[in-house]
Amino acid sequence: MIRVHDLHASYEGEEILHGIDASFxxxxxxxxxxxxxxxKSTTLRSMLRLVPHSSGTIELNGTPLSALSPQELxxxxxxxxxxxxxPDIAVKTLVMHGRFPYLSYPRRYRPEDxxxxxxxLEWVGLTDLADRKMEQLSGGQRQKAYLAMALAQDTDxxxxxxxxxxxxIRNQFELLDRSKQLAKQGKTVIMILHDFExxxxxxxxxxxxxxxxxxxxxxxxxxLRSGSVREAFQVTPVFHQGEDGLHCYVRQ
Amino acid sequence: MxxxxxxxxxxxxxxxxxxxxxxxxxxxxxxICLGASRISLVQxxxxxxxxxxTSAASRILWYVRLPxxxxxxxxxxxxxxxxxxxxxxxxxxLASPGIIGVNAGxxxxxxxxxxxxxxxxxxxxxxxxxxxxxxTFVVVIVARKSNASRTTVVLGGVAVxxxxxxxxxxxxxxxxxxxxxxxxxxxxxFSAVNHxxxxxxxxxxxxxxxxxCTLTNELDVLSLGDDTAHSLGLRVGRMRNGFLTLAALLAGxxxxxxxxxxxVGLIVPHIAxxxxxxxxxxxxxxxxxxxxxxxxxxxxAARLVFAPYEVSTGILLNxxxxxxxxxxxxxxxxxHTK
Numbered sequence: 001m002i003r004v005h006d007l008h009a010s011y012e013g014e015e016i017l018h019g020i021d022a023s024f025x026x027x028x029x030x031x032x033x034x035x036x037x038x039x040k041s042t043t044l045r046s047m048l049r050l051v052p053h054s055s056g057t058i059e060l061n062g063t064p065l066s067a068l069s070p071q072e073l074x075x076x077x078x079x080x081x082x083x084x085x086x087p088d089i090a091v092k093t094l095v096m097h098g099r100f101p102y103l104s105y106p107r108r109y110r111p112e113d114x115x116x117x118x119x120x121l122e123w124v125g126l127t128d129l130a131d132r133k134m135e136q137l138s139g140g141q142r143q144k145a146y147l148a149m150a151l152a153q154d155t156d157x158x159x160x161x162x163x164x165x166x167x168x169i170r171n172q173f174e175l176l177d178r179s180k181q182l183a184k185q186g187k188t189v190i191m192i193l194h195d196f197e198x199x200x201x202x203x204x205x206x207x208x209x210x211x212x213x214x215x216x217x218x219x220x221x222x223x224l225r226s227g228s229v230r231e232a233f234q235v236t237p238v239f240h241q242g243e244d245g246l247h248c249y250v251r252q
Numbered sequence: 253m254x255x256x257x258x259x260x261x262x263x264x265x266x267x268x269x270x271x272x273x274x275x276x277x278x279x280x281x282x283x284i285c286l287g288a289s290r291i292s293l294v295q296x297x298x299x300x301x302x303x304x305x306t307s308a309a310s311r312i313l314w315y316v317r318l319p320x321x322x323x324x325x326x327x328x329x330x331x332x333x334x335x336x337x338x339x340x341x342x343x344x345x346l347a348s349p350g351i352i353g354v355n356a357g358x359x360x361x362x363x364x365x366x367x368x369x370x371x372x373x374x375x376x377x378x379x380x381x382x383x384x385x386x387x388t389f390v391v392v393i394v395a396r397k398s399n400a401s402r403t404t405v406v407l408g409g410v411a412v413x414x415x416x417x418x419x420x421x422x423x424x425x426x427x428x429x430x431x432x433x434x435x436x437x438x439x440x441x442f443s444a445v446n447h448x449x450x451x452x453x454x455x456x457x458x459x460x461x462x463x464x465c466t467l468t469n470e471l472d473v474l475s476l477g478d479d480t481a482h483s484l485g486l487r488v489g490r491m492r493n494g495f496l497t498l499a500a501l502l503a504g505x506x507x508x509x510x511x512x513x514x515x516v517g518l519i520v521p522h523i524a525x526x527x528x529x530x531x532x533x534x535x536x537x538x539x540x541x542x543x544x545x546x547x548x549x550x551x552x553a554a555r556l557v558f559a560p561y562e563v564s565t566g567i568l569l570n571x572x573x574x575x576x577x578x579x580x581x582x583x584x585x586x587x588h589t590k
Contacts, residue, residue, distance in 0.1 A: 049482075070486070070487055072485075073485065074483060075485070077483070079479070079483035085476055087476055088529065088530035089529070094476075100473050100485060100486065106467075
């Protein structure tokens with residue numbers, strides 16, 4: 001469980017977050033949503049201490065994140081950034097880097113590190129491509145490799161900044177299905193998503209941001225049906241009950 | 253995961269590193285034996301066993317060829333490893349100690365020392381390191397503050413290099429008696445090398461290479477990008493500065509005895525990556541061996557090709573490095589347009 005209280009943070013001298021209060025429960029997919037520039041990425045990056053916050057607290061299971069060393073933080077929170085480099089290394093080497101927080105100088109891998117990496121590669125379905133260069137993979141496969149690295153980190157929390165960007169529709173659903181499985185395993189999954197249909201289908205918990213404030217927090221359907229979405233995005237969500245469940249599309 | 257694939261990759265890396273070591277050794281033996289006066293392998297062996305003696309072969313070996321070859325090996329490995337580290341830390345394959353102004357910073361420091369009459373090898377090596385470090389951090393800080401693109405970083409380095417070289421040249425003109433006022437220093441070369449000048453630099457270079465080779469995991473994590481490296485628990489700023497300091501130390505120590513040798517730190521990492529890939533654990537030792545052999549072979553060619561005249565090794569390196577740099581730029585352009 002991550003709890004954010006009265007979080008203020010600035011970027012290049014301008015305050016972006018004006019007192020964010022939100023909770024992100026364990027075993028659930030929490031989605032941060034809101035229009036561009038509302039502070040979603042800044043909130044996510046604050047949880048990693050990539051953006052220093054001027055005031056407020058972020059607690060992980062009751063412990064302030066500020067009390068953790070970078071290594072301890074990395075053992076608790078993994079991160080899938082939106083823009084990732086395509087390093088000129090093998091997939092397995094990338095995934096091995098997920099074990100970095102567990103190694104002390106001179107960082108020699110132990111048998112349990114190899115085992116964890118093997119499990120992670122198997123879980124994302126990249127075992128057969130482990131020796132391939134990252135450059136040789138498709139966008140969806142690269143995303144899986146980074147996800148495997150995050151899994152090898154063996155953390156309770158995984159943060160994903162717009163993980164479906166640049167993925168085709170099949171890979172988007174595959175990634176979201178896998179995220180659902182991770183939540184079922186008890187992990188706290190926090191991601192930024194823009195697509196209302198995906199939010200309705202996959203999010204257990206939604207935090208809607210607008211102009212650096214939390215506009216509404218709650219279940220996906222509750223938040224999407226509220227007037228807050230119209231206020232934040234200037235669009236109207238329309239719901240349709242299909243045979244396979246509730247769907248949501250957007251009308252301007 | 254296919255374990256046979258893994259072991260064949262490991263075997264290939266070991267074979268390549270062994271081949272680079274053999275290349276370095278062969279280059280060293282050739283550089284010792286060939287020249288205006290030839291030394292046979294038998295004479296070499298006897299002279300090595302008996303230590304410094306009075307025979308011509310022994311004197312040539314111990315006071316000319318051995319220090320010169322050791323200098324080539326150290327300079328090659330130091331600059332190649334420095335270049336690899338700089339390219340990885342800045343995520344910029346066009347960067348190298350010669351191009352971003354590191355060598356020029358070290359060169360200026362050596363010029364200042366010589367101008368002030370400070371000829372202690374330790375003082376020159378230390379000043380050279382400081383000069384290299386200041387130039388490195390000026391380029392890197394300006395690049396970060398201005399969010400400069402990779403090419404702009406290189407152009408910034410070119411500007412810094414031009415300024416620093418202008419000051420160095422001015423010192424050389426104003427104080428012609430300074431020991432560095434020889435062509436070898438300004439373009440890089442090994443004709444003025446001696447044991448005393450080499451020792452402090454050798455200690456610094458070998459210690460730095462060993463240290464960098466124990467930090468290969470950190471270097472690879474750093475090259476994944478700041479956000480990913482931070483999320484893996486790496487203290488990004490501290491490690492980046494540490495690596496740049498080591499790169500400056502390697503380049504600075506080299507300049508203190510070899511002058512401003514260009515392009516080694518650019519050419520060798522590129523060739524090495526083509527053979528062994530980009531993982532630092534394999535790349536750095538391979539680069540160190542390949543760089544050592546490469547500079548030694550270049551020195552041999554510089555001494556033999558125009559015999560009885562001898563051109564500075566740096567001139568030969570510039571002949572190779574200039575076209576190589578243009579080729580790299582064209583390759584990048586192709587990549588962008590595809």
